[in-house]
Structure formats: structure tokens, C-alpha cells
Amino acid sequence: MDVRSDHGEQENGEGVPEELVNKSPYEIQKEEEEKAYQEKKQNEMSDSVEESVHYWQENDEISPRMSDNKNTMKQILGLGESFDVDLREMVLGGKHVGILLLTGFAKDEILLEVLKRLTYLTPDQVSEHALKSYFECYIPHIQVEKVDSMSAVIKKVLMGMSAMFVEGDRSVLIMDTRSYPVRSPEEPSLERVVRGSRDGFTETLLTNVALVRRRIRDPGLKFELMQVGRRTQTDVCVVYIDDIVDKVQVDSVREKIKRVDIDGIPAADKQLEEAIINKGWNPFPLVRYSERPDVTASHLLEGRVVIFVDTSPSVMILPTTFFDLCEHAEENRQTAFMGTYLRWVRFAGILISLFVLPLWLLMVIDPAIKPMGFDFIGPQENVKLPLILQFLLIELGVDLLRMAAVHTPTPLASAMGLIAAILVGDIAVKTGYFVNEVVLYMAIAAIGMFATPSYELGLANRLVRLFLLIAVAIFKVPGFVVGTTLLVIALTIHRSYNSSYLWPFIPFNAKALGNFLFRLPLLENKKRPSFNKTRDNTKMPDDPDGESRKSKKHK
Numbered sequence: 001m002d003v004r005s006d007h008g009e010q011e012n013g014e015g016v017p018e019e020l021v022n023k024s025p026y027e028i029q030k031e032e033e034e035k036a037y038q039e040k041k042q043n044e045m046s047d048s049v050e051e052s053v054h055y056w057q058e059n060d061e062i063s064p065r066m067s068d069n070k071n072t073m074k075q076i077l078g079l080g081e082s083f084d085v086d087l088r089e090m091v092l093g094g095k096h097v098g099i100l101l102l103t104g105f106a107k108d109e110i111l112l113e114v115l116k117r118l119t120y121l122t123p124d125q126v127s128e129h130a131l132k133s134y135f136e137c138y139i140p141h142i143q144v145e146k147v148d149s150m151s152a153v154i155k156k157v158l159m160g161m162s163a164m165f166v167e168g169d170r171s172v173l174i175m176d177t178r179s180y181p182v183r184s185p186e187e188p189s190l191e192r193v194v195r196g197s198r199d200g201f202t203e204t205l206l207t208n209v210a211l212v213r214r215r216i217r218d219p220g221l222k223f224e225l226m227q228v229g230r231r232t233q234t235d236v237c238v239v240y241i242d243d244i245v246d247k248v249q250v251d252s253v254r255e256k257i258k259r260v261d262i263d264g265i266p267a268a269d270k271q272l273e274e275a276i277i278n279k280g281w282n283p284f285p286l287v288r289y290s291e292r293p294d295v296t297a298s299h300l301l302e303g304r305v306v307i308f309v310d311t312s313p314s315v316m317i318l319p320t321t322f323f324d325l326c327e328h329a330e331e332n333r334q335t336a337f338m339g340t341y342l343r344w345v346r347f348a349g350i351l352i353s354l355f356v357l358p359l360w361l362l363m364v365i366d367p368a369i370k371p372m373g374f375d376f377i378g379p380q381e382n383v384k385l386p387l388i389l390q391f392l393l394i395e396l397g398v399d400l401l402r403m404a405a406v407h408t409p410t411p412l413a414s415a416m417g418l419i420a421a422i423l424v425g426d427i428a429v430k431t432g433y434f435v436n437e438v439v440l441y442m443a444i445a446a447i448g449m450f451a452t453p454s455y456e457l458g459l460a461n462r463l464v465r466l467f468l469l470i471a472v473a474i475f476k477v478p479g480f481v482v483g484t485t486l487l488v489i490a491l492t493i494h495r496s497y498n499s500s501y502l503w504p505f506i507p508f509n510a511k512a513l514g515n516f517l518f519r520l521p522l523l524e525n526k527k528r529p530s531f532n533k534t535r536d537n538t539k540m541p542d543d544p545d546g547e548s549r550k551s552k553k554h555k
Helices: 025-043 049-057 066-076 108-118 130-138 150-158 205-213 247-258 269-276 293-301 329-333 336-365 387-407 410-430 436-450 455-475 477-493 510-517 549-554
Strands: 085-092 095-102 144-147 162-166 172-175 221-228 234-241 288-290 305-309 315-318
Touching: 049 066, 049 150, 066 085, 066 095, 066 150, 085 108, 095 108, 095 150, 108 130, 108 172, 130 144, 130 162, 130 172, 144 150, 150 162, 150 172, 205 221, 205 234, 205 293, 205 305, 221 247, 234 247, 234 293, 247 269, 247 305, 269 305, 269 315, 288 293, 293 305, 293 315, 293 329, 329 336, 336 387, 336 436, 336 455, 336 477, 336 510, 387 436, 387 455, 410 436, 436 455, 455 477
Parallel strands: none
Antiparallel strands: 085 095, 095 162, 144 172, 162 172, 221 234, 234 305, 288 315, 305 315
């Protein structure tokens, strides 16, 4: 009679499950191999390409057999599972060849030209080392290299390149046939200028590099490429001018980037900043972000280090100072006099955004400190809500409006402004919940915040303003004095990549501070900022005969 095994299958009289009776030994073996493969795949916990390659084939070598390489690609890259992973196999010059690529990145025109040339080859034109013949004689493409490890091949393919395997060879040819989706270099919305270039960085690293190369045709301009993230392998590029920059600083930046050991940086430059520079809870930015290639080129000529991250339309400039973050490209597009005026107006807006609300609240709470002639300051009528609560609610409302503006479609933005100005602001005042002056000064402070060139600095100043408002509401004059003192101390001990954050105010440098307060004419600004510790701090010769410092040194 029939009995059941431990696994529940019904067995025949000889103890063999019925479902296996009609199967050949080959089919049984294939099923067992597939089961073992699925179990091994389920147990894989690799964090990097190298680990995955060693897990599946116990070494990082390229097999001379195409079938083994196909099996590795199936296990690691998902060949046959992911629709965009393709292996095009053919016979070229009498040799079995396979071209591995990601269809979303491959540029058809380049591959077609390569294949068109190779299809005309006959076996007698190809030497015993076919891959060497293809590389040296028959592939009509510039960017081609030989790779000897499987992990390197997979990394290159994931970057968008194409890999050519040749039966019987332990090397692979890598061809740069990638074509990334890219938008045109449009003017960045956060750094608009009335006069000046209208191009800006995009999300493609190569495009951003070309925009800077176009402005600095110096052989000393270096672009060092490396990858960050075990899984994302994001391209990161450290940029500097070799004979100007402080080499110690470049070495430090390079080593910190290489030591980053995380899964990836999908949020690009901001996550990289947190990994190598701003690791704590400090709200003030320690680097300057820019989306303009002309601003980036100017900072490179000053001896700064710039970090490009692929997929990000902005770059990191370091080191930076509080005063750097208050400058804008528009000031250098006007005459020296008008540039200085614009700079002062911008500085005044930043100071207003910080101190106008706490000072007004202080004079309302403690009328005795009002200067002569300022008796008009203060609410003329009583309202239902305390002043500090009004300020906090309006601060929250401005933040909500800012976030809503980001997510509101452009055709509806004007309607949202009307809702905020009329339905919220005006009606809130008429119903007696808010004072007119509170709304007025909050609007002035908001304008000052939006006039701050650095978006990150504007957000940090908002937190400082909230802190001062609360300190004034609780402790009055001592709260304002102590809060302002703590702010200055915090900025003083703050350091941007081992450089003083308040330079040239602390440590004091009168000449450098004058350069920040006044936009000097171009030919009068002959020195680079000293806090960069540049190897060459001279922008132009001091001698009237035009003899450069370098030429005198060589003499």
C-alpha cells in the first residue's frame, strides 16, 4: 500500500516519490541544481561588487569560457531577469564574442560603428590573441581599455560602459559608449543675475566639468575622480588648481572622501558633506554650494577646493566663511561702486532678518529702553494672543508658505500668494488675533532672509532669530545680550575645514575685511585670500613693468 514520506509526498512501493518516477536523472539533477542556486541566492548578503563576485565564483578573475562569464552575469547583474541588462553574442573574425551593456545607457551610434568594422573581419585577419587584435587594430573608438578583473568589469558596466568578452581570453575590453539623460545647462533659479552668463550646472558630471574647463584653460586645473558608496558607486570629483591650492588641504579632502564607508549617497553632495565635514548638529553651513560655473571658477582661482558629485546640479566649495556666504555673483557684474552698494544692502537685509524682530519685541516688552523719538514703536491696540505667540505662529506660517511654494505648480503660485496675503494675513489682523506691526516686521525679516545668497545660511539665521525671540520673551534685555553673545561665540569657534568661520573679522584682518565690505575694482584686487593658505597668493604682478613673481623667482 501507499505510504507518505517525512515531506508529505506519496511514495510508491520502492520508496520513491511518485512525482519523480516519470522524470529522467538529468531533469532531477537540473531541479536539484536550481534549488541549490535559489537557496544560495537567497543567502547572499554582499555589500559590494567585490564581495558578490567572490561569493559566486570564489575569485575575481575573468573566465576564458563564455558560459562561465554568462553564469556570473546572471547571478550578479541579473542577466535574463533585468530587462535592461543585455549580452549580445556573435562571431567576429571567427571568434565567439559577447558584448555586455545596459540598454538605457548604451549609445547606439557608437556601438553600430564598432560592430560594423568588426563584422568585416575574417579569421585570418585576427591573431591568436583576438582581444589584443581588436584593441590595437580594429575597434574604431577612442575611449577603450583592457580590464582583468570581473568586479571592475561589472562596475564599468553599471557606470554605463560596454564590455566585450572574447572566448578564450582572460581580459575584457571596456568601451565608453554611455550616454546619460541630461538637461540643458540652464541658469540656476537660486543664483540669478541681471547681467551675466545664463548657463548652470546639470546633474551630469561630465557636463559640469566641461563648463568649468571652458572658463579655466589652465594645465594646472586638476580633476581627481573617485567613487563613494559600496552600492551606489557614485562618482565624486575633487577639483583644484595645482600650483595655487594648499596641497595639505587637498590631501586631507581626498583622504576623508576615500575613508567614507557607507552604502551610498543617493542625495549626492549633501550626504557627502555630512560624511566628511559637517558631522554634527550645527545649523550653519560649513561649505558653500553653487550652481554657477563662473562662481566656481572664481573660487578655484582663489585657491579653494571644489567637490563635484555626479547626479547633483550644485558643487561644494571649501573652505568658506560667513562673509563668503553673504556674497552674490551680481555684485561682480556691476561697477565697483554699485557692487559695493548692493553688497551693503544685502548685508543690511541679513542683519535685519536676524535682529529686527527681537529688538522690536524687546522695546515693546521693556518700553524704558526705547530711544528718543521711537515712541511710535509698539502695538496701538490689545489683541487676543501674546506677542511671542504671534511671532511663533507667523514664523511657522512663513515656513509652511515656503514649503507650499516648492510643491505648488507654477500656474497656481499666484493664487497661493493671494490666499496667504488676504485670507490669512488680512483677516487674522481684522479678527484681532495679530497686530499689524507683527505682520509688517515679520514680512521685512522674511525679505531679508530671502535676500541671503546662501539658502542654507538663511535657514540657519531663521533658527537664530527664533532663539533670540524666545530669549527676549523670557529674560528681556539680558536674554538679548546673552543670546547675541552666544551667537558670536558659536560662530567664532566654528571652523570650516580648519579655517576660521568669521575670518577676516575674527581673527581680525583689516585689509581682507575691507575687501569684503567694498567690492574693489578688478585691477586693485591683487592678492588671494590669505586664509586659503595658497602656494601662490598673487593674482597679478605688483611691478609696473608687468614682470611676474614667478619669473623673478626663477631669475
